[in-house]
Amino acid sequence: MNTYIFSIVTFVYMAAMVVYVSYLAFRRPLVARFASLILLGGWLAQTAAIGLRWYESYQLGIGHAPMSNLYESLVFFSWTIILVYMIIEYRYKLSILGAFVTPFAFLGMAYASISPSVNETIQPLVPALQSNWLLSHVVSCFLGYAAFAVSCGVSITYILKKRYEDQGRQGGMLAAFPSSEVLDDLVYKSIAVGFPLLTIGIVTGAAWANYAWGTYWSWDPKETWSLITWFIYAAFLHARITRGWHGIKAAMLSIFGFVAVIFTYLGVNLLLSGLHSYGGG
Amino acid sequence: MVADKKRKKNQGFAGGFIAFFSSLKLTIFLLITLALVSIIGTVIPQNQLKEQYLRYYDQSTYATLKSIGFLDMYHSWWFVLILTLLAVNLITCSWKHFPRAWHYFSHPTRILDKTLEKGSKLVWRGPLARIPEDPQSVLARLPEIWPGKWQLEKKVGQNGEEFHFSAEKGRWSRLGVYFVHLSVLVIFAGGIIGSIFGIKGFVNIPEGERVSQFYTYGDQKVPVKLNFEIECRDFSVEFYKNGGPKEYSSDLVIYDQGKPAAHKVIEVNHPLSYGGYTFYQASYGTYGGDVEVELHLPGGLALPLKLEVGRPQRLPENWGWIEALKVDNDYMRMGPAVLLLRDAGQGGRPYQYWSFLRFPAFARQQSKNGEYCVFKNLEERYYTGLQVNRDPGVWVVWTGCLMMILGLYVAFFMSHKRLWLRLEPDPDRPGRGRLVLVGNANKNQPSFAHEFDAATEKLKTWKSGL
Ligand code: HEM
Numbered sequence: 001m002n003t004y005i006f007s008i009v010t011f012v013y014m015a016a017m018v019v020y021v022s023y024l025a026f027r028r029p030l031v032a033r034f035a036s037l038i039l040l041g042g043w044l045a046q047t048a049a050i051g052l053r054w055y056e057s058y059q060l061g062i063g064h065a066p067m068s069n070l071y072e073s074l075v076f077f078s079w080t081i082i083l084v085y086m087i088i089e090y091r092y093k094l095s096i097l098g099a100f101v102t103p104f105a106f107l108g109m110a111y112a113s114i115s116p117s118v119n120e121t122i123q124p125l126v127p128a129l130q131s132n133w134l135l136s137h138v139v140s141c142f143l144g145y146a147a148f149a150v151s152c153g154v155s156i157t158y159i160l161k162k163r164y165e166d167q168g169r170q171g172g173m174l175a176a177f178p179s180s181e182v183l184d185d186l187v188y189k190s191i192a193v194g195f196p197l198l199t200i201g202i203v204t205g206a207a208w209a210n211y212a213w214g215t216y217w218s219w220d221p222k223e224t225w226s227l228i229t230w231f232i233y234a235a236f237l238h239a240r241i242t243r244g245w246h247g248i249k250a251a252m253l254s255i256f257g258f259v260a261v262i263f264t265y266l267g268v269n270l271l272l273s274g275l276h277s278y279g280g281g
Numbered sequence: 282m283v284a285d286k287k288r289k290k291n292q293g294f295a296g297g298f299i300a301f302f303s304s305l306k307l308t309i310f311l312l313i314t315l316a317l318v319s320i321i322g323t324v325i326p327q328n329q330l331k332e333q334y335l336r337y338y339d340q341s342t343y344a345t346l347k348s349i350g351f352l353d354m355y356h357s358w359w360f361v362l363i364l365t366l367l368a369v370n371l372i373t374c375s376w377k378h379f380p381r382a383w384h385y386f387s388h389p390t391r392i393l394d395k396t397l398e399k400g401s402k403l404v405w406r407g408p409l410a411r412i413p414e415d416p417q418s419v420l421a422r423l424p425e426i427w428p429g430k431w432q433l434e435k436k437v438g439q440n441g442e443e444f445h446f447s448a449e450k451g452r453w454s455r456l457g458v459y460f461v462h463l464s465v466l467v468i469f470a471g472g473i474i475g476s477i478f479g480i481k482g483f484v485n486i487p488e489g490e491r492v493s494q495f496y497t498y499g500d501q502k503v504p505v506k507l508n509f510e511i512e513c514r515d516f517s518v519e520f521y522k523n524g525g526p527k528e529y530s531s532d533l534v535i536y537d538q539g540k541p542a543a544h545k546v547i548e549v550n551h552p553l554s555y556g557g558y559t560f561y562q563a564s565y566g567t568y569g570g571d572v573e574v575e576l577h578l579p580g581g582l583a584l585p586l587k588l589e590v591g592r593p594q595r596l597p598e599n600w601g602w603i604e605a606l607k608v609d610n611d612y613m614r615m616g617p618a619v620l621l622l623r624d625a626g627q628g629g630r631p632y633q634y635w636s637f638l639r640f641p642a643f644a645r646q647q648s649k650n651g652e653y654c655v656f657k658n659l660e661e662r663y664y665t666g667l668q669v670n671r672d673p674g675v676w677v678v679w680t681g682c683l684m685m686i687l688g689l690y691v692a693f694f695m696s697h698k699r700l701w702l703r704l705e706p707d708p709d710r711p712g713r714g715r716l717v718l719v720g721n722a723n724k725n726q727p728s729f730a731h732e733f734d735a736a737t738e739k740l741k742t743w744k745s746g747l
């Protein structure tokens with residue numbers, strides 16, 4: 001049942017994405033309003049389906065928060081991206097960013113629903129994952145990732161806009177974008193939200209590992225990649241205040257940061273698999 | 282003069298050192314370098330046994346990778362060097378910047394001078410009917426326009442006596458960044474303490490047995506003595522329907538000087554700590570347990586027996602000996618089987634045969650002399666696999682982590698907000714005065730701008746009545 005709703009949500013997010021992109025082209029406020037409504041509808045349905053899946057896992061007698069396998073985490077990731085995006089859109093009245101952020105959520109959902117390698121069923125938890133740390137760890141990491149997804153979307157917008165401003169052009173699609181300063185500030189703000197969350201995610205992960213296995217840090221590829229991501233964003237924070245490094249170079253760092261996020265999240269499991277597995281015995 | 286020159290020369294070296302190590306460019310370089318080199322260790326498996334490496338690398342590649350530290354890169358000299366440089370960078374940078382930040386912190390600006398006024402974005406000016414005689418009464422009312430502790434300074438300016446009022450909130454939030462930087466050093470310190478004084482190992486304890494040492498990991502498993510004993514009273518495991526383990530737990534008892542000192546049923550995620558060590562449920566396994574058989578003697582007598590693998594058992598009367606030599610979980614694809622050695626005594630030769638758990642009739646059919654042995658049950662015995670760990674640096678690390686999270690919160694989400702109000706004679710209208718209000722926040726300016734506007738609205742309502 002829940003997976004059925006999730007597939008519908010995938011299409012709703014695709015629709016929202018298309019409308020946001022057409023807003024870029026037409027720039028009619030009504031179009032933006034429409035896009036936001038579609039997005040909100042999809043997000044509410046997704047929220048309900050996550051709740052339903054949680055409930056269903058209890059019905060199956062293996063109750064746990066729906067964040068324990070790739071499918072569930074992809075769904076949760078998309079959910080947090082849209083949540084963070086909607087807050088920013090509401091606070092800063094920047095519907096223009098929708099075209100750059102919604103694709104991440106749509107791709108996440110599409111990958112979860114379509115890829116045959118992603119198992120949709122509700123699975124029981126292996127002993128190592130049965131911990132209260134799981135929830136705080138996963139939630140803080142994914143909220144952080146969502147903030148970074150937004151910062152990546154905004155960084156791309158920033159680079160386009162900055163180039164455009166530097167060339168002294170006028171008119172065209174980019175004219176409607178907020179000024180590069182506003183975008184730069186938004187990149188910074190979303191990273192200022194994401195960085196502490198990632199830090200909390202890494203710390204709770206370490207605390208959990210210490211509690212479960214007796215080592216807070218073992219340089220396992222997943223841990224290491226989360227640290228790599230953290231290094232990149234720390235570099236970004238200092239690049240912004242350094243002459244010669246702010247502007248486009250800093251925005252590039254934030255894009256690389258998000259590439260590292262994606263690799264930490266998916267690449268480690270898909271490409272470096274076999275090195276990172278749970279379970280004893 | 283001479284002293285001056287000397288100082289300059291010193292500054293040449295020390296200054297150069299400080300300039301190099303306090304530079305933010307070095308920080309960015311080190312952080313990006315750390316990110317890049319860390320990738321190596323996620324692609325090349327770390328800390329495996331030589332035989333494991335030789336499965337995917339040839340001998341010379343293995344030797345090269347080992348010599349440049351790629352097989353244990355997070356402990357290699359060059360990785361530690363980069364971390365050390367980052368620490369030096371951080372210390373030098375704080376050394377250089379902190380005094381200024383501290384001065385700023387401890388000497389807040391109380392006077393609203395022209396430079397401050399010119400450099401501020403939030404400025405409001407208004408006329409004032411007359412200069413109040415008693416500035417203290419104004420001071421008392423100022424919290425109405427902006428809550429907080431206001432300060433008063435008097436100063437004689439170009440046009441006469443001026444009153445400078447100032448108030449601020451969250452001044453200490455300026456130090457948040459230094460707290461974050463300090464936390465990085467604290468975490469490093471915790472890691473170093475752990476690597477010098479900590480120890481890690483493992484021990485397997487069969488159900489019902491007691492040990493007083495464990496073994497370190499690595500090529501040579503070095504035994505480490507504990508000054509207490511640990512017993513595994515019981516081990517149990519539950520499975521999911523798909524066969525995966527759901528939960529496993531060990532009932533552990535600690536004996537200190539022979540007396541029970543602690544008791545806990547541990548499972549994954551629920552370890553036991555005692556005497557500075559922590560015991561974690563890491564794995565489990567089975568080893569040959571008791572074999573239950575029924576020996577049928579030629580006279581029709583059936584003798585139930587419990588055999589321990591590898592230990593010969595003497596039978597009553599003069600019936601000789603029997604021994605379970607080994608147990609195979611799937612012998613000849615026919616399921617569990619036990620290899621028995623039978624010595625009937627009385628000059629006969631000992632002989633061996635297999636008995637199958639799933640095919641009890643088989644034993645009888647195979648019998649040559651009317652005697653046979655039915656394999657009734659295999660009582661598997663478990664051992665529990667414990668990870669043993671002592672890390673006195675772990676609390677230092679947690680302290681650092683907590684400091685970092687708090688520091689990040691302060692650095693990113695708390696702002697230092699300031700307001701200044703100047704009351705001065707108006708040079709163009711003798712006897713009357715004017716007001717200048719200036720505001721400044723180092724973060725989240727839009728929301729502070731609202732506070733500033735609200736304050737000016739209040740001021741407008743009072744300016745004639747001051
Ligand atoms: C892993 C190590 C480090 C971490 C996690 C870290 C973290 C931070 C954070 C979170 C900020 C605040 C950024 C902002 O408000 O936008 C910051 C600012 C800063 N950091 Fe670092 N930092 C590190 C290393 C260094 C090093 C080695 C230096 C030495 C040059 C340095 C110099 C600075 C400076 C000068 C600032 C600006 C301070 C200010 O705004 O007053 N940081 N750092």
